[in-house]
Amino acid sequence: MTDTTISGGEAATVPGPRTPLVALTDVAKSYGSVRALHGVSLDVHAGEITCVLGDNGAGKSTLIKIIAGLHPHDAGTYAVEGEEVRHASPREALDRGIATVYQDLAVVPLMPVWRNFFLGSEPTKGRGPLRRLDVAAMRATTHQALLRMGIDLRDVDQPIGTLSGGERQCVAIARAVHFGAKVLVLDEPTAALGVKQSGVVLKYVAAARDAGLGVVLITHNPHHAYLVGDRFVLLKRGAMSGSHLKEDITLDELTREMAGGSELDELTHELSRTPAATDPAAAADPETTA
Amino acid sequence: MTVLAPAAERSDERLAPRSLTRRLIGRPELGAVVGAAAVFVFFSVVADSFLQASSLGTVLYASSTIGIMAVPVALLMIGGEFDLSAGVMVTSSALISSMFSYQMTANTWVGVGVSLLVTLAFGAFNGLMLVRTKLPSFIITLGTFLMLTGLNLGLTKLISGTVSTKSIGDMQGFPTARDVFASHWTIGSVDLQVTILWWIGLVAVATWVLLRTRVGNWIFAAGGNPDAARAVGVPVAGTKVGLYMAVAFCAWISGQHLLFSFDVVQSGEGVGNEFLYIIAAVIGGCLMTGGYGSAIGSAVGAFIFGMTSKGIVYAQWNPDWFKFFLGAMLLLATLLNAWVRRRAEART
Numbered sequence: 089m090t091d092t093t094i095s096g097g098e099a100a101t102v103p104g105p106r107t108p109l110v111a112l113t114d115v116a117k118s119y120g121s122v123r124a125l126h127g128v129s130l131d132v133h134a135g136e137i138t139c140v141l142g143d144n145g146a147g148k149s150t151l152i153k154i155i156a157g158l159h160p161h162d163a164g165t166y167a168v169e170g171e172e173v174r175h176a177s178p179r180e181a182l183d184r185g186i187a188t189v190y191q192d193l194a195v196v197p198l199m200p201v202w203r204n205f206f207l208g209s210e211p212t213k214g215r216g217p218l219r220r221l222d223v224a225a226m227r228a229t230t231h232q233a234l235l236r237m238g239i240d241l242r243d244v245d246q247p248i249g250t251l252s253g254g255e256r257q258c259v260a261i262a263r264a265v266h267f268g269a270k271v272l273v274l275d276e277p278t279a280a281l282g283v284k285q286s287g288v289v290l291k292y293v294a295a296a297r298d299a300g301l302g303v304v305l306i307t308h309n310p311h312h313a314y315l316v317g318d319r320f321v322l323l324k325r326g327a328m329s330g331s332h333l334k335e336d337i338t339l340d341e342l343t344r345e346m347a348g349g350s351e352l353d354e355l356t357h358e359l360s361r362t363p364a365a366t367d368p369a370a371a372a373d374p375e376t377t378a
Numbered sequence: 379m380t381v382l383a384p385a386a387e388r389s390d391e392r393l394a395p396r397s398l399t400r401r402l403i404g405r406p407e408l409g410a411v412v413g414a415a416a417v418f419v420f421f422s423v424v425a426d427s428f429l430q431a432s433s434l435g436t437v438l439y440a441s442s443t444i445g446i447m448a449v450p451v452a453l454l455m456i457g458g459e460f461d462l463s464a465g466v467m468v469t470s471s472a473l474i475s476s477m478f479s480y481q482m483t484a485n486t487w488v489g490v491g492v493s494l495l496v497t498l499a500f501g502a503f504n505g506l507m508l509v510r511t512k513l514p515s516f517i518i519t520l521g522t523f524l525m526l527t528g529l530n531l532g533l534t535k536l537i538s539g540t541v542s543t544k545s546i547g548d549m550q551g552f553p554t555a556r557d558v559f560a561s562h563w564t565i566g567s568v569d570l571q572v573t574i575l576w577w578i579g580l581v582a583v584a585t586w587v588l589l590r591t592r593v594g595n596w597i598f599a600a601g602g603n604p605d606a607a608r609a610v611g612v613p614v615a616g617t618k619v620g621l622y623m624a625v626a627f628c629a630w631i632s633g634q635h636l637l638f639s640f641d642v643v644q645s646g647e648g649v650g651n652e653f654l655y656i657i658a659a660v661i662g663g664c665l666m667t668g669g670y671g672s673a674i675g676s677a678v679g680a681f682i683f684g685m686t687s688k689g690i691v692y693a694q695w696n697p698d699w700f701k702f703f704l705g706a707m708l709l710l711a712t713l714l715n716a717w718v719r720r721r722a723e724a725r726t
Contacts (some may be wrong), residue, residue, distance in 0.1 A: 178610070182611050188609065196669065198598070198669045203595055203644065208607070209611065211596055212592060221592065
């Protein structure tokens with residue numbers, strides 16, 4: 089239902105006067121002699137989900153690090169709400185409302201959920217040497233913020249490492265929403281999850297979108313992307329191989345383009361059964377075939 | 379209905395109310411407390427004089443000299459780093475204070491102040507080297523450990539001509555400095571050293587910082603997952619430099635105690651003590667990999683150390699056995715901690 093309203097408005101406004109929350113234009117990044125990323129452009133609008141799709145090594149991680157402020161970009165422009173920026177640290181990006189949830193380094197496993205929730209932005213009370221964490225408020229807020237996102241946690245005192253992968257992602261998303269992020273960057277939130285857990289995480293991603301955030305969803309799963317995405321940016325070997333609005337592309341086309349179009353045809357051909365030839369080969373050397 | 383009613387009273391029906399034992403098992407100090415009780419009972423049985431009131435003062439004194447350093451070493455360990463230079467830094471601090479006062483014929487308090495600044499600079503050096511070079515703290519502090527050991531011996535010989543400093547007992551300001559760093563008083567038949575107060579104070583401050591301040595949160599995060607901490611805006615590098623300076627600060631306190639209780643300092647002292655501090659912290663529940671532990675645990679660890687070192691004397695055994703006991707204790711405590719933590723994390 090949200091899709092229809094957004095794509096309806098989209099048709100009228102592209103490339104309309106509305107300033108995107110985040111706009112990358114022809115951004116490039118090299119590590120020494122390695123060109124990790126070049127010529128990538130993407131827009132993120134409030135209340136929309138921009139999906140970045142690509143295979144391993146396509147430059148997704150580099151892109152996320154640029155948006156999150158971990159690495160500065162070498163060329164091109166990076167604008168937040170129309171103003172060109174160059175982030176020196178993740179803190180600066182955070183201060184501009186860009187919150188990133190990493191696949192593997194989202195949380196400190198041995199710390200309780202409530203300490204993780206407020207890590208880096210802890211509320212305090214009292215003054216001078218008596219300035220201290222507002223523990224009661226931190227516990228209560230964590231529980232409420234998670235509840236608002238539809239996560240009913242048993243115990244905010246448990247180490248966050250004891251939560252499931254999906255729950256941890258959800259806590260990280262709820263944290264970003266609570267701290268007033270305008271843009272939420274999600275690095276492969278469904279990568280290590282089962283079907284059901286992935287669905288739960290995507291539900292929270294949609295909840296964040298409905299709360300008015302702009303979302304960047306990095307994934308290599310076109311099915312997950314198509315379920316929630318409004319825009320799709322495809323990366324291949326460090327370059328942008330496609331950029332589409334949802335109404336311009338079907339899931340099949342997206343999957344096909346993601347898998348590399350002509351390469352997929354070739355692979356289909358290679359994998360097709362030629363009974364006489366494959367059987368002895370497989371029997372002779374099963375390890376190479378595997 | 380009878381089943382539903384109690385469930386509705388609780389805040390969440392999936393969460394069984396955690397019993398007291400359950401909550402205790404979740405504490406990092408538990409293993410150390412059980413170990414301390416065992417050691418106490420053991421020496422009470424084998425050494426007749428161990429339970430006398432006068433022994434308490436001796437045991438507490440031995441515990442406090444290790445305990446003062448075990449507190450910052452535990453914090454540093456929770457922050458994910460080691461400091462192998464902590465032991466000789468104590469001696470360096472005492473030497474600087476003593477030699478500066480003597481050579482400049484200044485008030486001893488001036489030497490004490492200079493020593494504080496220089497010792498803090500050592501700590502800052504350790505920390506800055508760590509965050510700048512990103513080398514393991516084991517290597518960096520091993521380097522400072524060796525350099526300080528050499529400097530202690532070399533400079534002392536160069537300046538005083540011998541391996542120990544000149545007595546500063548008759549110098550201005552010595553009595554007041556001794557009151558602060560090395561006085562003792564008697565309650566009944568118990569002789570209590572001022573270091574015990576320093577120790578209790580440091581444990582209290584460290585516990586407060588660790589559990590109730592933003593910096594404490596940062597220390598846990600810097601040790602538990604530095605990348606995640608940095609990504610959410612925690613100043614990980616600053617936190618680690620601060621922790622090294624906290625070690626240096628406590629090395630200064632220990633060093634001044636060393637100086638003002640004997641009024642001369644042997645320049646070769648302190649080597650090996652860094653392991654005693656680390657052992658106390660580990661027995662007290664600090665995880666070697668960082669992100670878990672407590673200041674109170676380090677105090678219990680130091681107390682176990684004090685009881686063992688003095689208990690062996692009271693039992694009239696050959697003190698050569700002390701290191702064997704310490705090693706066995708370390709293994710037992712670490713095993714117990716690992717078991718307790720598995721139990722704590724296995725709750726459903």
